[in-house]
Amino acid sequence: MQQRMAKILFYFLSTLCMLMFVTPVFAQSAHLALEATEIPVGGYTEMRIILENASAASSPEIGEIDGLQIRSRGVSQQMQIINGQVTRTTTYNYLISGVKPGEYQLGPYTVKAGRQNLTTSALTLKVVEQAMSGPATSTGEENSRPSGGDPLDGQLFLRLVLPKKQFYTGEKVRAQIKLYVGAVVLQSLHYPQLNQAEVLVEGMEQPVKSREVINGQPFQVLTFSPELTMVKTGKFTLGPVRTDCSILVRNHPFSSFFEEFFAEERPLQVQSNTLDLEVLPLPSKERPADFSGAVGQFELEVMATPTEVLQGEPVTLKMIITGQGNLSMASAPVIAGLEQFKVYDPQKDFLLTTDPSQEKVAFEQIVIPLEVSTTSLGPFTFCYFDPVTAKYQRITVPALPLSVRENPDFQKTVLPPGGHEPGAEFGQDLVFIKNHPGRLRQTSEVFYRQRWFWLIQYLPFLFFLASYAYRRYQQKQEADTPAARSARAYRQASKALQSISGRLTTAGPSPGLLDELNQLLRVYLGATYNYVAAAITANITDELRTKIDDQLLLAMIKEFFEQYDYYKFTGATFDRHAALKLINLTEDILYGLNAEQHKQNNTGRRGDPYGK
């Protein structure tokens, strides 16, 4: 039992994981569909909010509409796998009943799906007084010929709808080609074909599905919305549009469940009504010289980058034209005041828009300012023909500020006063090759790929470490610790001894020299062992026994003071030989005491030279 549960859980989690990995690839979308766009008062129609590849966190907020009654009919879900691509569909169903006659806008409805909000389009529902008497007619619709005949009997027909009958050359219009499918099973369907020299057909994409009720009979409607561009002037008949399809014809008296197994597939061609149209030429009398060729209603936006340049540096202009109409023949907006620029040809690029009825074209153009005095770029003018007002319109964007600084390396091409070089034309091309190879070197020769470069980076750090160590040593020497005092005293004593020794060589012995030696040693002993220098005599050795281990050194100190007393107080001659002997003795004592100090410092008696 547990194993079975684990198996079920495994399959469930596997499926969940698969769905998690598969679904993010496909776009989430929400659509609104009405079974019928026109119902009589008291009649019903069904509205669906369809979410593709999305699951709503809560049901959509529909709200109440005065004149309509809207009731929820629940939610249905569907998953479809075609060529490994998974499409999940969640449909919220509503039943709408007409209470008062009028036109009601349904939607747009917003559904929260995951982190994003999906919004449907809006649809209009017309509630009429009387019951409908026949197929709805649209503007421009005529010669409607529901085709198919027996045995279809008006169950499958095609309708071509245009918003108006009169157009101008180059005008673009979105047509509707509606395939009505009644009580027949449509097995396959080809895209509708409209091959006519008078129009250019583009954008025959996937049809939008909806439902309509005609004479009380529900039809599934597949609507194709291609764009037609009028290319020839004059009167002509548009259509019929033809589409090849196949339907299933039931030959056996079985229930509909087995219909697909026993039905026969029957190919047929369905054709639409025709429309009589007139295409007028663009008015030539008042056509401006700067007419761009665009037909429709547009807006212009201009950007320049950078706006601060050196003389001779390129400025990229981006001119974006957005609007409804035909921009395929449009040339770039006209830029005034380009005498001080070198101009390259504009590059045209069609951009995608979120609204399929809008066209968006970007013209990118490079201009190079030649003069430092240039302060602006433009203004920009775009002239188009508006078929609604039947007039040429002009949009002007004011000049953009531009700051041009002097470039000492810039060599301006001298142009004749008239403007362009004779015989030369503006155009876009490459800037010429470089004559000098620059710093042509092997890739491995680049300095930062050399080992020496990275090794010398250690030097500042090592110097810093060394200087830090030196600084620490200096600080130690300058500190008021016994060890520092002892070291300082040794340095001073050594210096003084050198001076005495020098004077002995040059001037010979003198009575003062003896006192100097005595003073020197007493000062050293006082500073090192913390005695009052003036009070030090030969008896000091008794006290020093606790602090100095070296007995020979103690004997030498004692001998020094005895020698001093001898020469000082007995009146014995202090000659060169005696002086030299005493100096050597002093030197040995100083050296020995210093060594003893170091020894004591290194054996842990540092900082305690006084034996305290």
Next chain:
Amino acid sequence: MENKIHRHKIISHVLLVLGLLFFLPLLGRAEPENPSSPEAIFTQANAHYEKGEYQAAITLYRHLVAEGYESGPLFYNLGNSYFKLGEKGYAVLYYEKARRLIPHDADLKANLTYALSSVEEGSITWWLAIKSAMTHLAPLGTWIAAAAICYVFFFLCLILKMLMPALTTNPAGQPKTWWRRSLITSGVLLLLTASLAALTFLEQNTPQGVVLTAGDARFEPVAGASIHYHLSPGTRLRILEEKGGWLLVRRLDGKRGWVEKQLVGEL
């Protein structure tokens, strides 16, 4: 008298040697250029280009590249030659290589913009735009050199403090203003230049490529897999993964897909 003559001889000899030393570099310059030197090959390639013999120019430029040479003008000229032959993918590839060495060259900017004008790359994501701007502020070598100078200066300040405390501190023992400012400035500049060097280095070592031949980016690394989007020559890509003969790439607008490796030239 003999001494005088001898002294004059010595002076004249010294002057002769000095003169030779002075003019030696000029004599060296007067020598004909070695035809197999990289500079000479570059000049020959330029001559081919000027005659419209773009394929011959490419052969010579690429010979230099194969020998391990690099320079901004070399890659730029190579890009121009490919563009003239209609090989937009290769042109963009070499312009991008040149951009790493001479990012501020106005001619390069103009030609790269021109080459990319008809390339569908989608809208570049804002963080990629910022990253690209930052990593093309200067060549990598410039940032490394700048960081090294700031590093030396920073340690110089510290060493000065250690060795000459009287110069860097006031009598109260506080560091002098000029020393503190120098230390902070060099430290901040060191941090900035080192960061930019690291960023540029990482960017240049991230696998990137350019589409050389038109193709499709697919959902899976299989020939028959569904097409996600179309790739035109010159489209710049980030290479995320390699599997068999396929590369998982990301376009500048963030769209990912699998592309056959042979269609992409690596930067």
